Amino acid sequence: MARLFRKGAATLIAAQLLLTSACTDIPVSRTGTGTPDPGHGRLARGGTIAVGVTTDLPGWSALTIGENSRSGFDIDLVKWLASRLDFTPNYVDLTLAQRESALRGGADERKAHLVAAVFSITDERRKRVMFAGPYMVTRQGFMVRKGDTRINAMADLKGKTVCTGAGTTSLKQLKDSGIKMNVTDEQGMNACVARLLEGKSVDAVSTDQLMLAGLAQTDPERLEVLPDLTFGAQERYGLGLPLGDVADCEIVTKELQDFINQGYWSQFFRQRFPGLEPDPYQPDPFNLNACE
Numbered sequence: 001m002a003r004l005f006r007k008g009a010a011t012l013i014a015a016q017l018l019l020t021s022a023c024t025d026i027p028v029s030r031t032g033t034g035t036p037d038p039g040h041g042r043l044a045r046g047g048t049i050a051v052g053v054t055t056d057l058p059g060w061s062a063l064t065i066g067e068n069s070r071s072g073f074d075i076d077l078v079k080w081l082a083s084r085l086d087f088t089p090n091y092v093d094l095t096l097a098q099r100e101s102a103l104r105g106g107a108d109e110r111k112a113h114l115v116a117a118v119f120s121i122t123d124e125r126r127k128r129v130m131f132a133g134p135y136m137v138t139r140q141g142f143m144v145r146k147g148d149t150r151i152n153a154m155a156d157l158k159g160k161t162v163c164t165g166a167g168t169t170s171l172k173q174l175k176d177s178g179i180k181m182n183v184t185d186e187q188g189m190n191a192c193v194a195r196l197l198e199g200k201s202v203d204a205v206s207t208d209q210l211m212l213a214g215l216a217q218t219d220p221e222r223l224e225v226l227p228d229l230t231f232g233a234q235e236r237y238g239l240g241l242p243l244g245d246v247a248d249c250e251i252v253t254k255e256l257q258d259f260i261n262q263g264y265w266s267q268f269f270r271q272r273f274p275g276l277e278p279d280p281y282q283p284d285p286f287n288l289n290a291c292e
Contacts, residue, residue, distance in 0.1 A: 037106070041247040042113050043085055051078055051089040052102045052112035052240070056190045059214020059272045060118050063093070072214070074116040076268040077135065077239075077259070084255055095187045097167025103129045103242050113248075115240035118211055120169045121289065130245055132252035132291065133238030134283045135259070139230040140170055141209035143216060145196060146224040151204055154231060157181040160203040163192035170207045173232040189215060197222060208235045210281060213273055238289065249291035260285040 042049060053074060055063035060072040070091065082089050092112045094102055099119050102111040121131045142162070144151055151157060154177065161182040164170045174183045184202070186192050193215055195202040205212065209230060216223040239256075241249050259265050260282065269278040 037242065037244060040107075040242065040245040042245075043087060043248040043251055046086045047088065048090050049082075049087045049114060050092050050110075050112045052092045052094045052099060052115035052117060053078070054096065054117045055093050056188045057118065057211060057214055058218050060211065061116070073136075073268055073272045074118065076272070078114075078116050080259060080264055080268075081252065081255055084258075085251065095167075096165040096189075097187060099167075099240060100125060100129055103240050110242060112240075113242065114252075117240075118208065118237055119240045120208075120235045121238040122169060128243060130241040130243050130249050130291065131238030131289055132241060132249045133256060133289060134236035135239065135256050135265070136210065136237040136281055137283050138208045138210045138235050138237075138281055140173055140206060140232045140235065141212055141230045142226045143193075143196070143205045143212045144203070144224055144226060145199060146222050148203075148224075151226065151229070153229065154179055157204070161201060162204045162206050163195055163202045164206045165189050165192070168207065169233075169235065174206055177231065193218070193223070210273065210276075213276060236283070246291050253288050253291060256288060257285040 053070070054061045055070075057072065057074075061070065061074040062072050063070050078089050081087075092102065094112070094115070094117060096117070098111075099115050099117050103113075103115055104110060115129075118136075119125075119131070121134055125131070142151065142157075151160065157177075157179050158181060161184060162174060163184050163186060164174060166185040166187050168185075171183065171185050174181070186195075189205070189207060189211065192202065192205045196205050197219070205215070209225065212225045216225050239252055241252070265282060266278055269276075269281065
């Protein structure tokens, strides 16, 4: 496989991620409050479940036009859950900016009951949707055109134009970084990559490092992830559920523990991100978020 990450102290990043992955969430809660929603507990009933996914993130969730086939770690996880819980996923295509809104509204209004789309868990989002997880941990990084050595540190971004996804935690962290860079956003990360490869309007693409690793796979001869340049808070991906759906959250959390403990997580990670050491990105299965 072609090298996707520029040579450097990649092991330092691995160590940093491993250290930060020891989160402090309390064990899964068995309680919940609020008015019952007829859509809650939907996974336990099986049948067909609307699952929100992205279509343009190689390595995570990509749709092959014409073949109507989907591939990526998030798709692998959904299929694994479906086999365990005996449901049939009905995929709903979402942009990154639509992930949260797809889970909101009443049982007959929401577009999806489950969202598997590199959905970072944040305190602000937990006010509006529920998360099971995390099932992956990473940090924000940068990707450049291969051979472009102008960017090696955050200070080098001053005056540069950086593209990221609309409605993402990456967009907020770039704007809050304190570096006077030009931040631009697109509805899909592929649009950012296309602008980067044009070599005119964008100097770098920024999002979570594992998302960048997947994007770099599409053109390893021209794209390069900067392994030594990360910043911001640790990103922890969770499976999104409607707010208050404690029953399904607890079910999914238990399945995620088995997904990690029984080796499926490592198997799918190595398939989707060959060449990357999985340990720094794997969460502690005994320290997942509380369902509350």
